[in-house]
Amino acid sequence: MITKIMNWFDDRLPITATLERHLTKYPAPINMNIWYLAGVLLVVVLVIQLLSGIWLLMNYEATAEGAFASIQYIMRDVEYGYIIRYMHTTGASAFFALIYLHMFRGMMYGSYQKPRELLWVVGWLTYLLLCMLGFTGYVLPWGQMSFWAAQVIMSLFGSIPYFGEDLLTWIRGDYLISGITLNRLFALHVVLLPLALIVVIFVHILALHEVGSNNPDGVDVKKFKDKDGVPLDTKPFFPYDVMHDLYAIGVFLIFFCTIMFFYPDGGGYVIEYVNYEPADNLKTPDHIIPAWYYTPYYAMLRAITFPLFGLSAKFLGFVVMAAGIAIFVALPWLDRSSVKSIKYKGIYSKVFLVLFVISFFVLGYLGSVAPSPIRTAVAQFFTATYFAYFLLMPIYSKYERCKPVPDRVQLS
Amino acid sequence: MKRITLLAFIVSFIIAFLVSNNLSAAAGSPCGHYLSEESMIEGQCDSAQVDPTDIPSLQRGAQIYMNYCLGCHSLKYARYKRVSEDLGIPLDMFQENLIFGDQKIGELMHIGMDSKEAKTWFGNTPPDLTLEAGLRGTDWIYTYLKSFYIDHSRPLGVNNKVYENVGMPNVLIHLQGDQYSVCKQVSMIAYNGGIKQDPLSGKQLKEEKCGFLEVQKGTGTLNKEEFDQSMRDLTNFLGYMTDPMKKERESIGVYVLLYLFIFTILSYLLYIEFKKDLH
Structure with a gap:
């Protein structure tokens, strides 16, 4: 009966074939080490960020007058709002920590070399998008550091010769950083950039599964195959890698939750202390x-x-x-x-x-x-x-x- | 497994490093020109030693805040009701004794003072203090509150060692009494950190150092210990204000971590079991 239903679906949509190709039977090299965990953890963090972001969005107010207060409203009046927000702030730092480890792994084992050039380029695009997401997201609480970091980074466009000043005004939408700037960064942060990120990550995984994973030895595992055409030095993703990753996710979440519940501002690194003060365009912080x-x-x-x-x-x-x-x-x-x-x-x-x-x-x-x-x-x-x-x-x-x-x- | 342990060590080291590092805006010589006889280091704050679980201290702090501070400094992101619940003060008692206007218990703690007028009176609008402890740190607030001294050159007759030329009057002066900036004969410090002695007579050498704070006896209603404790309570209250859900957050955190430990152990055992297939 179940086989029949599955067959009906498979004739119309390649569900089983896709699952086998990308998940259950994906051949992963047997000598993958701890450095290869950053990839799966990045996917975990992506999900954390998307979910916590949606819930933050339900209570955030994207105006220069109301943004700062709405964050405090989330922290104090929304049920478990502080958990949602700390999840998102800790997630942002975790995202970068992991992507730096992931990139370093690629550099160490030559994962960018032929035939993985495109895979690397697409991966770099996710990093670029993440940088933009981090920047746009940082402005949204509208604290002092949000405002002045935006001021410093955006003013860089003004340094471009000839048309810099005009470009700067066009990007800001105003003659200085204002509510208008906040609104456009908000639109980018919650719609365009996450959408693009999801597409790019999808392509990244697609490209990975086309060329196959690299490994610490940098040898091509596809050279030697068994009689079924499965590369010899690989293991199927399910159950072996899934079990392995589950364990890694557990260890990762212990660290993640320790910061989130016990050191949410991470000594001023995860949330900067200066951002406890609302944005004030007449008062520059000592150090930006x-x-x-x-x-x-x-x-x-x-x-x-x-x-x-x-x-x-x-x-x-x-x-x-x-x-x-x-x-x-x-x-x-x-x-x-x-x-x-x-x-x-x-x-x-x-x-x-x-x-x-x-x-x-x-x-x-x-x-x-x-x-x-x-x-x-x-x-x-x-x-x-x-x-x-x-x-x-x-x-x-x-x-x-x-x-x-x-x-x-x-x-x- | 060995590698995982190594990674765990590295990550915990990084976390420890991050947490121990203080990136507060007040880093450096955080407390301005404050000089205490205990530390003898100019700019070093006194430790507030606040305890957010000490409910009586928080209650006393709330009482001081409502009586002395809320006239000018709003707590506009927090609600009266939350404070009354968290600090174990019955709602009707709170309403009667700690809310002085016609505000309702469920409201945010706004103030009636007009911010534009306040700016002409004090030179600057008194800031909202809901998040001040997050911005400055509790040690800074504690030291600041104790550091007002008489200075007739200032428009309000007082100055502050921590925040020089601050526009705030010393509203607590009748509790603390008249405090002055004075010079004192103090022991000279030798290169090795000990007290410098005269090599011939063996007498301890003294030098004059200025900038110490001294209260004129009998001018305040509280003695030094009582006043320090009151400021500690007030600071504790402001610390609570910045992070009111700390207690709840950490108690949830313990359960989350316990769950994750069990999950991780089980998934590790499962992983080991499946790994046997491979070799």
Whole structure:
């Protein structure tokens, strides 16, 4: 009976085939390690953000007069409103923490190399959308930091030569950050960007399942198949990966809920203390510091202190900052190595990758503290090493000596 | 498993680092020019040592706030009723003794003072204090409240060590008494952190240091300990105001974590069981 019903559906819609292809029978390499968990956890966080976002939306008021008070209304008068809001604020930080780990995994194991170039590009798009979502969402509570962070970031468009000022007015919809700006950022944050994010993530997963998952050895598992055509060094997603992921989700949620219930402002990182004060366009906070996940790029922006070729320092800083985010997309074409995984790459790749990680953390720290001449100099140095990882890659990845790559995956 | 443990360590380290780090706007020398004889470090706040579970302290704090502060500082995001319920004050008692206008118990704690006029009177509109403890931290508020001193050069006759040239009058002056900024002979500190001594006589060396606060005896209705305790209560109340659902949140959190621990253990056992198939 059930088979009959399923057959009726399958003749009209490929339900079973799709489920098998993308879930139950998807062949996942057997040597995937802990780094491969970030992907599934990102999907969990996406669901958390979408659900908590919808419930926040039921009580949020998107006006300059009412936004701040409506957040406090959610926190105090809405039943369990504070849980919904803290879920969303903690989720935002978790989203970035996980996507950085996910990207680093890709960089470490060469997951962007042929044939996964498009997969990487689409993944980079999700990161870009996430950055925009983070920024637009941060403005909505209309606290002091919301307002001034918006002021700083939007004013960057004003530094573009010739048409910058006009562009800035067009983006803001006003001559200064106002309720009109809030309304348009709200529209982007709750409709356009999440919609785009869902589509892009869908395409990302589709692309992944077309080319198959990479693995820590960077070998092609599809080379050796059994008599049914299933790659030898893989296991079906269900039940093996599902059980594995369930356990990982449990561990992740313990951390997530510890922050959410016990340290909801995360020492000022998850929710900045300055945002306890409503936006005031006549009172600038002492230090304007973005959310922690943008601080590496904020440090790059501030590191450029000198005009060049008739272009202002601010504009150049903006360009460097944007390039810092954009340059990831070029990785598949910058890497000329014959091997994928860092396990078999030569010493230069390893050194530069470590240098990149150090640069990222140091810049992240520098972006979160007030600038001083020494700190600016350090930021300049590490901005250079950050870009060196990418720009020198065509040279060092091509000429270094790599270790021989085995045919099959290695189990430790 | 080994790797998971390692990751757990790393993540907990990061969390500990985040939590221990204080990004408050008041970081640096958070309390302005405040100087206490205990710490001898200018700008270091006194610790408020507030306890949000101490209900009597919160009740006393609410009483002080309603009597001395609510005239100028609204709590416009919070409701009277919530305070009365959370602090265990019966509704009718609260209505009779702590609501002075014709406001209803379910209303938000707005004030009657016009903000534009207030600006001409004080130079700035007195801020709403619902979230002040989140913005400044409780130590800052506690120290600020204790740091008013007589300064005839200021329009209101008082100044504040923590928030210099603040536009607020010292509304608590009859409780605390007249406090002055004074100079004192204090022990000199040696390079090793101890008290500097004269190498020949072995006598402790003294130097004059200014900026200490001293209350003129007999001018206030409370003594120092009583006044400090009152300010601690008031600070505790403001801390509660910023985060009224802390108690509920943390008690729910315990159950959530317990559930997650059981879930994680079961899913781990299931994972181990399925893993056996693979090797």
